[in-house]
Amino acid sequence: MNILMIEDNESVSEMMQMFFLNEGWEATFKYDGKEGLAAFLAEPQKWDMITLDLNLPGMDGMEVGREIRKVSSTVPIIMLTARDSESDQVIGLEMGADDYVTKPFSPLTLIARIKALHRRSELTSDVQEPKQNEDTTFDIKTDHFKMNLKTREAYLNGQAIEGLTPKEFDLLYTMAKKPRQVFTREQLLELVWDYQYFGDERTVDAHIKKLRQKIEKVGPQVIQTVWGVGYKFDDAGVA
Structure with a gap:
């Protein structure tokens, strides 16, 4: 695994370098937001994982993340933050x-999070195969909705739901394969993130919000809120 760590605290970087080496991973360290973004843009296909501090000189981590997402919707990003504000984490x-x-x-803990996220995203690639070589077998298919795990594609009424991050795709797949089943936030944390967040449910809510925004660009909303319980997938009302 090739990791890009954008972190202005050299002590943290030096500590993590030992752990990365122990896992057999290659890591590049940048201590400035602009330098980190430049490293990513120079070789966007190289990186299997990015760890991104929010408090960075040169360019704020939030802005670095936004610029990375303009180029790649799939490269996994883990934020490292000393900020204790819930709003910062949700943003x-x-x-x-x-x-x-x-x-x-x-x-x-960081190593465990990286491994869990990498397992979920290792089939994702920004490089698409030519259309004639794509796998046209869909793992989920209804009258209005279909998903392909191999190509990591989702369609609503024949239109592609664009720009899904690895976690957004996995959230959608987890719910869509059991339509109308209600999932609690705790269940989604365990099923999609592959570990427990110890009650940090706003992680699910933030991802659901972004997922809904992308779905609404192509059609009616299929992710429904069940108040006081959680979320479910239901495309029965799609015309």
């Missing part, structure tokens, strides 16, 4: 980050 997730870890953190 970061809405910006396009797949996960966040609050400082101070255990290196083993």
